[in-house]
Amino acid sequence: MSVNQAGASISLVGGGLVGSLLATGLARRGFEVELFERRSDPRTRAVYGGRSINLALSVRGVHALRQLGLYQRILSGAIPMRGRMMHAVDGALTFQPYGVEDWQCIYSISRGDLNRVLLTAAEETGRVRVRFEQKLVAAQAMGPGLELEFHQETEDKTSRIYRRRVIGTDGSASVLRSAVVKANRGRCSEEPLDYGYKELAIAPNDGASGDARFKMEKHALHIWPRGNFMLIALPNFDGSFTLTLFLPHEGPVSLDKLRTPAEVREFFTKYFPDTLPLIEDLEGTFFGNPTGHMVTVKTNPWNWDSRALLLGDAAHAIVPFFGQGMNCGFEDCSELFSRMDAMLHSLTTGLANTDADAAWCSLFNAVSEIRWRNSDAIADMAVENFVEMRDRVGDRQFLNEKALEKRLQLRYPREYISKYSLVSFSRVPYTIAVEAGAAQEKFLKSVCVAGADPAQLDIEAMHGRIRDEIAPILIPFLPEGLKNGYAEVGGHS
Numbered sequence: 001m002s003v004n005q006a007g008a009s010i011s012l013v014g015g016g017l018v019g020s021l022l023a024t025g026l027a028r029r030g031f032e033v034e035l036f037e038r039r040s041d042p043r044t045r046a047v048y049g050g051r052s053i054n055l056a057l058s059v060r061g062v063h064a065l066r067q068l069g070l071y072q073r074i075l076s077g078a079i080p081m082r083g084r085m086m087h088a089v090d091g092a093l094t095f096q097p098y099g100v101e102d103w104q105c106i107y108s109i110s111r112g113d114l115n116r117v118l119l120t121a122a123e124e125t126g127r128v129r130v131r132f133e134q135k136l137v138a139a140q141a142m143g144p145g146l147e148l149e150f151h152q153e154t155e156d157k158t159s160r161i162y163r164r165r166v167i168g169t170d171g172s173a174s175v176l177r178s179a180v181v182k183a184n185r186g187r188c189s190e191e192p193l194d195y196g197y198k199e200l201a202i203a204p205n206d207g208a209s210g211d212a213r214f215k216m217e218k219h220a221l222h223i224w225p226r227g228n229f230m231l232i233a234l235p236n237f238d239g240s241f242t243l244t245l246f247l248p249h250e251g252p253v254s255l256d257k258l259r260t261p262a263e264v265r266e267f268f269t270k271y272f273p274d275t276l277p278l279i280e281d282l283e284g285t286f287f288g289n290p291t292g293h294m295v296t297v298k299t300n301p302w303n304w305d306s307r308a309l310l311l312g313d314a315a316h317a318i319v320p321f322f323g324q325g326m327n328c329g330f331e332d333c334s335e336l337f338s339r340m341d342a343m344l345h346s347l348t349t350g351l352a353n354t355d356a357d358a359a360w361c362s363l364f365n366a367v368s369e370i371r372w373r374n375s376d377a378i379a380d381m382a383v384e385n386f387v388e389m390r391d392r393v394g395d396r397q398f399l400n401e402k403a404l405e406k407r408l409q410l411r412y413p414r415e416y417i418s419k420y421s422l423v424s425f426s427r428v429p430y431t432i433a434v435e436a437g438a439a440q441e442k443f444l445k446s447v448c449v450a451g452a453d454p455a456q457l458d459i460e461a462m463h464g465r466i467r468d469e470i471a472p473i474l475i476p477f478l479p480e481g482l483k484n485g486y487a488e489v490g491g492h493s
């Protein structure tokens, strides 16, 4: 094995959503990219059964796709979801819009289609070579780079290669992360959520076409909040819905108590009766699909000097309740690209020498430093949002606060932007969304007291407090000259 001193090449480990997007962006900047992926090619074999079939894409992800010119290609297969459709036990429906302007929606997209399109886009650059069925099993320092050990499961073979620059996008159980954390003696926490999830499906209406294929409202994320557990559904392009049941692993109402087909039917009859006529083969799908697990991973730093960097879930797995894991991973890539563009010359000149190593080290340090704080922030908000989704969305006080918040956003579009909007419809740093969210919560609790009608509260009288307590957190991060803080990414339909 020889140490590869070759030109501007970068190796990526993990060809999921973040790895395939990253490969395209690096190739467009002139790098030769080698992408190692554990699984087979998803374009030739089904690899996604029973594992979060669709995802919500929002502004941070849209921005990254736009930068690579892939936005229209992806969005042509996406469904805008304009708000939450709440399903009460008696079947009553309530719609809560996500935003205050028409463009403020999130998009339901197929994970498999997205990954396939991103892999193809990467290969189309002519600079990306994807090597499937290559599972990284170990990484260790060798000279200024890394020795990577791969296992080819189909042939039961192991190979070792040397690479100077490696980016780990190998997901929440990242092998590269273990090596990075060990080398740095860095911080890494992995906190499993004591909930699991099961995916189920609602088929399209037989023989129907257009919107008539959808058995429920198409442009909504459906939620059945039931206290400490919930069911959600996202629409798919073919008229079907993917349902996800989030339930504690153990306890009086838990996955542990759903061990027979009769128990599953009884559970759905009691808590989700309106879904029974819609779900296709409830018991078969429930037991046929694996139980998914969720974990929050926080790491710092994300790099091992100039030789390795972690991005996406490899650096920060978060629970899915803010719909931000992939969006945050795509934003990691945008951050890397914009910092790279400012120093591309020093990264590519004499790439194999120590000056270039110093430039890469400073790039990786900077990305790690800015992104770990932000990914920790969204990780915490995602856990908090679980409580909001499964419990608070049906609560009168919560609904009053949301109604008042909507009026405030319309009246003071640059001074009051809700935490949800900051996360989903802006690119304001997640850390700032946390800070603004805390100030907003305190403010709302103080004015939205029991018995107050949010439609009658005097919002003109509230302006002084909003200007003093909330706006100063946001204003430094909002683009100037626009009527609100997120118009730069608006109107992307």
Ligand SMILES: Cc1cc2nc3c(=O)[nH]c(=O)nc-3n(C[C@H](O)[C@H](O)[C@H](O)COP(=O)(O)OP(=O)(O)OC[C@H]3O[C@@H](n4cnc5c(N)ncnc54)[C@H](O)[C@@H]3O)c2cc1C
Pocket: 013, 014, 015, 016, 017, 018, 019, 036, 037, 038, 039, 052, 054, 055, 056, 057, 134, 135, 136, 137, 169, 170, 171, 172, 173, 174, 175, 197, 244, 292, 311, 312, 313, 314, 320, 322, 323, 324, 325, 326, 327, 328, 329
């Ligand atoms: C139920 C659920 C719902 C979700 N909903 C949303 C949502 O609505 N919106 C959102 O933004 N995010 C959502 N997420 C999060 C989102 O799925 C992840 O954040 C996103 O997939 C991360 O992309 P990634 O490329 O970093 O990791 P992954 O998508 O996990 O890809 C990692 C890739 O690395 C490969 N790999 C792993 N180990 C190795 C190895 N040792 N060697 C080589 N290759 C390897 C894997 O095969 C895979 O292809 C959800 C997650 C779950 C579980």
